[in-house]
Amino acid sequence: MKTLSENIKSGIDYASLSRKNRSRDIIFASLGIIVLFIAITTLVALFLDLAVRGAPRLTDPDFYTSFPSRRPLDAGILSAWVGTIMVMLVTAVIAVPLGIAAGLYLEEYAGKNWLTDVIEVNVSNLAGVPSIVYGLLALGLFVQTFGMGETVLVAGLVLSLLILPIIIVSTREAIRSIPNELREAAYGLGANQWQTMAMYIIPAAKPGIITGAIVGLSRAIGETAPIITIGALSFIAFLPQSPVSGDFPFISFEWLNSGFTVMPIQMFGWVSRPQADFQITAAAAGVVLIVMTLMMNALAIYIRYRARK
Amino acid sequence: MNGMSKFQTTVQDDSEKPMRKASEHLDHWYLEPDSPTRARVSNLKFWYGDGTQAIDDVSMPLIDKKVTALIGPSGCGKSTFLRCFNRMHDLYPGVRYSGEINLLPEDEDLINLDPNIVRMRVGMVFQKPNPFPKSIYENVIAGLRIRGITKRSLLDEIVEDSLSKAALWDEVKDRLHQPALSMSGGQQQRLCIARALAVEPEILLLDEPTSALDPIATAKVEDLINKLAGDVTVLIVTHNMQQAARISDYTAYMYLGKLIEYNKTNDLFTAPRCQRTEDYITGRFG
Ligand SMILES: Nc1ncnc2c1ncn2[C@@H]1O[C@H](COP(=O)(O)OP(=O)(O)O)[C@@H](O)[C@H]1O
Numbered sequence: 168m169k170t171l172s173e174n175i176k177s178g179i180d181y182a183s184l185s186r187k188n189r190s191r192d193i194i195f196a197s198l199g200i201i202v203l204f205i206a207i208t209t210l211v212a213l214f215l216d217l218a219v220r221g222a223p224r225l226t227d228p229d230f231y232t233s234f235p236s237r238r239p240l241d242a243g244i245l246s247a248w249v250g251t252i253m254v255m256l257v258t259a260v261i262a263v264p265l266g267i268a269a270g271l272y273l274e275e276y277a278g279k280n281w282l283t284d285v286i287e288v289n290v291s292n293l294a295g296v297p298s299i300v301y302g303l304l305a306l307g308l309f310v311q312t313f314g315m316g317e318t319v320l321v322a323g324l325v326l327s328l329l330i331l332p333i334i335i336v337s338t339r340e341a342i343r344s345i346p347n348e349l350r351e352a353a354y355g356l357g358a359n360q361w362q363t364m365a366m367y368i369i370p371a372a373k374p375g376i377i378t379g380a381i382v383g384l385s386r387a388i389g390e391t392a393p394i395i396t397i398g399a400l401s402f403i404a405f406l407p408q409s410p411v412s413g414d415f416p417f418i419s420f421e422w423l424n425s426g427f428t429v430m431p432i433q434m435f436g437w438v439s440r441p442q443a444d445f446q447i448t449a450a451a452a453g454v455v456l457i458v459m460t461l462m463m464n465a466l467a468i469y470i471r472y473r474a475r476k
Numbered sequence: 477m478n479g480m481s482k483f484q485t486t487v488q489d490d491s492e493k494p495m496r497k498a499s500e501h502l503d504h505w506y507l508e509p510d511s512p513t514r515a516r517v518s519n520l521k522f523w524y525g526d527g528t529q530a531i532d533d534v535s536m537p538l539i540d541k542k543v544t545a546l547i548g549p550s551g552c553g554k555s556t557f558l559r560c561f562n563r564m565h566d567l568y569p570g571v572r573y574s575g576e577i578n579l580l581p582e583d584e585d586l587i588n589l590d591p592n593i594v595r596m597r598v599g600m601v602f603q604k605p606n607p608f609p610k611s612i613y614e615n616v617i618a619g620l621r622i623r624g625i626t627k628r629s630l631l632d633e634i635v636e637d638s639l640s641k642a643a644l645w646d647e648v649k650d651r652l653h654q655p656a657l658s659m660s661g662g663q664q665q666r667l668c669i670a671r672a673l674a675v676e677p678e679i680l681l682l683d684e685p686t687s688a689l690d691p692i693a694t695a696k697v698e699d700l701i702n703k704l705a706g707d708v709t710v711l712i713v714t715h716n717m718q719q720a721a722r723i724s725d726y727t728a729y730m731y732l733g734k735l736i737e738y739n740k741t742n743d744l745f746t747a748p749r750c751q752r753t754e755d756y757i758t759g760r761f762g
């Protein structure tokens with residue numbers, strides 16, 4: 168008489184089982200590669216298409232140093248890239264410290280009660296709110312109620328609101344990913360909460376926090392809808408006042424109240440022009456915008472890589 | 477207060493007749509009359525945030541500058557008990573203590589002190605080596621940085637001193653500024669001990685400090701704990717009875733959150749007074 172386990176064993180064909188598992192692995196791996204290939208080729212094709220179409224303007228140094236113009240082949244992106252950098256600067260200065268502080272507070276300091284639960288759910292949901300809704304909020308609040316106008320500052324504020332949830336959530340995740348042992352090691356030596364945070368947790372979570380901030384900023388750089396909503400123009404033939412000057416007090420914040428345009432709006436403006444040549448200019452602006460975004464992401468990857476070493 | 481008076485009676489009784497006292501809680505006590513006590517646990521109970529009671533009415537002394545081992549089957553509350561001594565539990569919400577852990581001779585109940593102050597005075601070494609992701613040097617002086625000590629010459633001196641006490645100085649003196657995480661597990665654990673010693677703790681807690689180490693590293697750490705006795709009051713959790721026998725002066729056997737027997741290590745292992753202790757140490761149970 169065979170025992171139960173012998174019966175089970177004799178029923179298993181190890182060779183065919185392993186063959187079956189291996190073929191499943193192969194199928195899944197090939198599927199993955201195909202999907203990856205489709206995604207990457209699409210992206211590369213789009214980028215190359217833009218680059219080829221925009222080549223005549225991309226290779227012209229004047230493109231980067233001239234204002235927009237009614238003549239498509241004279242139009243440049245000077246006011247757009249300067250505007251983008253200024254708006255991003257405002258966004259970074261507002262959203263990054265605020266987001267990190269909020270994330271830190273929620274993760275480490277806030278008690279666990281219904282209020283923090285409500286805040287937590289809302290922060291996660293805010294990350295999914297369509298950006299145009301933020302634009303409407305800013306239009307109603309900053310532009311109309313506060314009468315701030317369509318300025319660099321307002322654009323920075325609305326983009327800050329937009330990416331704040333991203334930064335908060337990624338800060339919390341970065342802090343949560345620090346093993347508890349590290350925390351207990353610090354507290355065990357007599358560190359208070361602030362010392363534990365400042366000396367051990369934040370430095371260890373820094374790569375994750377910075378990556379989150381950059382991912383948020385690179386989302387902001389391409390946002391068009393909220394900026395259009397607050398009423399930014401695509402034809403700006405001047406630069407905001409320089410933040411530094413030769414005269415006392417050397418630093419000026421006048422640029423915050425200046426009108427502006429940014430890369431995606433400039434591009435959007437050109438795309439909607441009837442002249443065919445403006446499509447070339449728009450494509451070239453698109454390439455510059457993509458490169459700006461890629462550079463920010465590359466920075467995020469570099470920081471993560473360096474931290475892991 | 478109640479626990480304290482009981483304790484004093486015990487000492488007096490012991491001084492006349494150095495055996496145990498018949499009082500209910502202190503049944504399992506044995507206290508050498510001439511050893512000063514560093515801390516006295518009286519009727520300690522502890523509950524986790526989820527309501528689990530992990531320590532049930534434990535009373536025992538912690539003898540000054542001796543090694544006291546906590547033994548008992550897994551889950552009996554050894555770590556929980558140990559972590560009451562530096563109020564580590566207070567980092568988590570909803571925990572509750574009752575009873576006292578009095579530091580002597582100052583007679584301060586550390587359950588009622590500021591947990592931060594307690595952790596400044598009571599050092600801890602964890603089961604898994606947990607050096608900070610910084611240099612060896614920075615790890616040793618971490619506790620001093622926390623206390624705001626910045627004088628370089630003093631720090632250098634303490635680093636050498638602590639690493640020597642932890643039997644690590646010769647191995648690392650040429651690479652003090654390399655990352656602590658590049659060391660072996662055994663070295664990391666000795667670094668954690670040096671880090672704890674650098675701030676001269678009044679009591680040093682060790683929670684199964686060798687359970688993640690190989691036999692050679694374990695021997696080194698045991699050696700080091702042996703050397704510490706006489707300088708520091710040590711409370712160590714171990715699930716390894718041979719280890720308890722090798723390194724400790726006093727042993728407490730815990731079971732299901734209760735203290736079953738507390739005695740001089742030698743006496744507890746050779747002549748246990750409780751049947752349950754005997755079953756455990758002879759391997760019939762646990
Ligand atoms: N964080 C916790 N929350 C609730 N119960 C816990 C927690 N940690 C440990 N316990 C329980 O407390 C008891 C004692 O655990 P522990 O002190 O870790 O035991 P030991 O160190 O002796 O193995 C166990 O029953 C365990 O399940």
Ligand SMILES: [Mg+2]
Nearest residue numbers: 554555556713
């Ligand atoms: Mg344990």
